[in-house]
Amino acid sequence: MSPRGFPPTVPSYGRPRIDHAAVPQSIRSRMPRLKLPVAEPAPRWSELPPTARQVSMLLSRREFLKAAAVVAAVLATPLARVERAWAGARGRFFTGKERATLTAYVDRIIPPDADPGAKALGVPRYIEQLLTAFDAKVPRVFAGGPFSSRNPFPDNDHGRPSRKRPKNDFKRFLPLTRLQELTWRAELFGSATVPEVAALDTQNGGTPLMGLRDFYRAGLAMVDQVAVARHGKPYAKLAVADQDDVLQQMEGFAPDPRRDTFNDVVIRHTLEGCFGAPEYGGNKGTRGWKMIGLEGDSQPLGYSIFDTSAGVYRERSDHPMTMINPDEASGPRPLTADGEKIQNTIAKFADLVSGDGSC
Numbered sequence: 338m339s340p341r342g343f344p345p346t347v348p349s350y351g352r353p354r355i356d357h358a359a360v361p362q363s364i365r366s367r368m369p370r371l372k373l374p375v376a377e378p379a380p381r382w383s384e385l386p387p388t389a390r391q392v393s394m395l396l397s398r399r400e401f402l403k404a405a406a407v408v409a410a411v412l413a414t415p416l417a418r419v420e421r422a423w424a425g426a427r428g429r430f431f432t433g434k435e436r437a438t439l440t441a442y443v444d445r446i447i448p449p450d451a452d453p454g455a456k457a458l459g460v461p462r463y464i465e466q467l468l469t470a471f472d473a474k475v476p477r478v479f480a481g482g483p484f485s486s487r488n489p490f491p492d493n494d495h496g497r498p499s500r501k502r503p504k505n506d507f508k509r510f511l512p513l514t515r516l517q518e519l520t521w522r523a524e525l526f527g528s529a530t531v532p533e534v535a536a537l538d539t540q541n542g543g544t545p546l547m548g549l550r551d552f553y554r555a556g557l558a559m560v561d562q563v564a565v566a567r568h569g570k571p572y573a574k575l576a577v578a579d580q581d582d583v584l585q586q587m588e589g590f591a592p593d594p595r596r597d598t599f600n601d602v603v604i605r606h607t608l609e610g611c612f613g614a615p616e617y618g619g620n621k622g623t624r625g626w627k628m629i630g631l632e633g634d635s636q637p638l639g640y641s642i643f644d645t646s647a648g649v650y651r652e653r654s655d656h657p658m659t660m661i662n663p664d665e666a667s668g669p670r671p672l673t674a675d676g677e678k679i680q681n682t683i684a685k686f687a688d689l690v691s692g693d694g695s696c
Contacts, residue, residue, distance in 0.1 A: 430468045430550065431557075436461060437573040438557045445580050446607045452628045453621075455607050463610030463619030468525060468550050473510070478521055480616050481509040487623075488638040496644025496651030503637060507616040525549050547593035549602075555592040556599035563587065 431439060443455035443464075455461075470477045484503040492499035513521065523534040527548035538545050547555075563586050564572040568579045575583065584600070591598045597605075610619030612626065614634070620626060626633045640658055641650040652658050672680060 430465050431461075431553075434561075434571070434573075435554070435557050436465075438560055438571065439464065439553075441573040441575075441580060442557075442560060442584065442603065443607045443610075445577070445584055446604055447611055453624050455611060457621065458611045458625050459615075459619040459621035460607050460610035462621075463613070463617055464553070464606050466618035467606070468553065470525065471522065475510045475512055476518070476521065477510050477617075478513060478517070479511045480614060481506040481511050484637050485614070485616070485634055487634060488636065490637050491639065491642040493643055493645050495646070496642045496649070498638055498642070498653070505616070507614055523548070527551060544595065546595050552592050552596060552599070552602065556587075556590070556603070559590055559592075559599070560587060 429436075440456050440461045443460045447455040447458070447460070449457060466477055483506065485507045486502045486505040488498075489502045490499045491497075519531055519533050523531045523546060525548050527545060527550075528534040528538050529545040530548070535545065560583060561571045564570060564575055564579070564583045567583065567586065568575050572580060572583055588600055589598060590600070596602065609617070612629065612631070613620055615621065615623060623633055638653075640656050641652055643649075644651050
């Protein structure tokens with residue numbers, strides 16, 4: 338567990354990232370299996386503007402023409418601009434329609450069953466808090482620490498938990514360095530908005546990086562375009578089966594060639610919102626941790642408490658360290674297929690590090 342309370346992760350743009358391969362099979366089995374659809378012949382590629390070319394990858398000729406009309410109408414109306422201004426005045430990023438689309442979309446990535454889905458775990462709030470990180474006086478990028486208030490201090494005089502808890506310093510986000518601020522502004526608002534980063538794009542002959550804010554707006558607009566073209570309603574109003582069809586149709590759509598596909602980005606953020614520390618906006622009530630059997634941050638209490646009066650460590654009664662697990666009294670449980678893969682990977686990595694070369 339990292340000091341900031343995240344499960345084992347891979348860094349993603351400086352923030353914790355949940356690696357797809359590290360997600361338990363019980364969760365991955367609930368995620369959609371996406372397949373790129375086979376589209377009917379589209380209009381001539383050279384005749385389409387860049388955005389239309391992206392749409393044509395997803396829709397047939399007739400559906401594309403219907404979607405294009407919807408897009409033109411939406412972009413032309415001042416209502417969208419008014420809704421965004423209203424959302425911004427309320428400290429939000431998404432309009433009501435965008436938020437409804439996003440909420441329904443992530444809830445099909447991690448759908449509810451016996452456990453909560455992405456909506457109940459607060460994923461839309463996590464994504465919106467990420468996109469509005471610079472709206473706060475101290476950008477909400479890196480949570481502080483070292484402790485949250487989820488565990489008390491130890492009572493070392495008696496070798497047991499005390500009644501005193503630390504302040505939740507996870508809620509106090511850390512100021513960014515100059516380089517971190519430049520990087521994150523480019524990440525959220527686009528490299529063209531940050532002169533220092535835009536200069537690097539020009540020197541490398543590359544196109545500007547689309548900011549995540551515009552990336553989400555473009556992606557969610559496309560979700561509704563596809564939904565209306567294929568099923569006659571916005572995504573949030575479709576039946577579950579139709580929503581899954583649209584989600585599959587979106588596979589391969591990438592608003593910015595410098596980024597992953599829209600589905601890949603949303604899936605990554607959905608996992609982060611489900612299983613990251615609650616202070617980042619998701620994992621509501623730490624139910625994401627409970628769902629996968631993760632305790633979360635255990636400090637400052639720890640699992641064994643030193644008793645200064647006796648000079649020994651005392652095991653917590655609710656968390657014994659030397660006793661056998663009750664459910665393994667008759668023998669150890671066999672590893673799952675995922676567990677076997679993880680164990681084999683660790684063994685191979687250990688061989689490489691040790692220089693054995695047996696792998």
